[in-house]
Amino acid sequence: MLNQSPDLDRLFHALADPARRAMVERLSRGPAPVSELARPLPMSLPAAMQHLGVLEAAGLVRSEKTGRVRTCAIEPGALSLAEQWINARRVEWERRLDRLGAYLKTLEHEGESDGSNG
Amino acid sequence: MLNQSPDLDRLFHALADPARRAMVERLSRGPAPVSELARPLPMSLPAAMQHLGVLEAAGLVRSEKTGRVRTCAIEPGALSLAEQWINARRVEWERRLDRLGAYLKTLEHEGESDGSNG
DNA sequence: CCAATACTAAAGTTCTTGCCTAACTATCCA
DNA sequence: TGGATAGTTAGGCAAGAACTTTAGTATTGG
DSSP: OOOOOHHHHHHHHHHTSHHHHHHHHHHTTOOEEHHHHHTTSSSOHHHHHHHHHHHHHTTSEEEEEETTEEEEEEOTTHHHHHHHHHHHHHHHHHHHHHHHHHHHHHHHHTTSSOOOOO | OOOOOHHHHHHHHHHTSHHHHHHHHHHTTOOEEHHHHHTTSSSOHHHHHHHHHHHHHTTSEEEEEETTEEEEEEOTTHHHHHHHHHHHHHHHHHHHHHHHHHHHHHHHHTTSSOOOOO
């Protein structure tokens, strides 16, 4: 069964682009207007705006327009969804390694008092 | 400046698809042949193979063929790159909040003994 | 008011993804 | 040996993503 999760889709997809990650990196140091986010990027302003739209759709960034300036800020909780998914995977394969270790240990001791096997 | 990082690009892009995440979820519980990874997915076997190719290119999965069976396994360290990037962002904005808090504190105490400012 | 600034909207191009089917190769097993 | 199983390769197509340029709409400040 496929664990549908459009939130994770959008989140990871948003992070998969270097321009968008650069924006997130900039914003984790504090809010910034659109033009400041766009300036270092090797692309037109409309292109940068589209990236910003992807980040907002993913919930990573919120923005608010005051006068003619749109100020963008990071949404601190958004990354935790991705983090949780990654951690869940680690927990799973660590638990699996533990089981494997325990199993190997039973093999070591097998035959000491009970040599039955399946 | 754009922090080029094709590894992160590939990694996040690989995780942005539900079919590929499903494969990673399955593999964190232990190795599996291609057909077992493909079975639950609503797509043809060749399509599933392409997803597997994306996961391998991202370094998330390794596979080895023995006889006619290709056995896939998770690459435990691969996710840590993504995790590190996410943690780095959190560190940045937490530090920023600390600075902000400290600054607000100086404002509270301003004028008590030293009202000078720069 | 008028020009500069900051952003927004629209439309079109190109490249990549994600999927398919069909055909093929390599094993395994009776 | 011959058929079933497991995977692979190739080609094609539709949709999406990432840009571009062009042409707007508000604001701001002289």
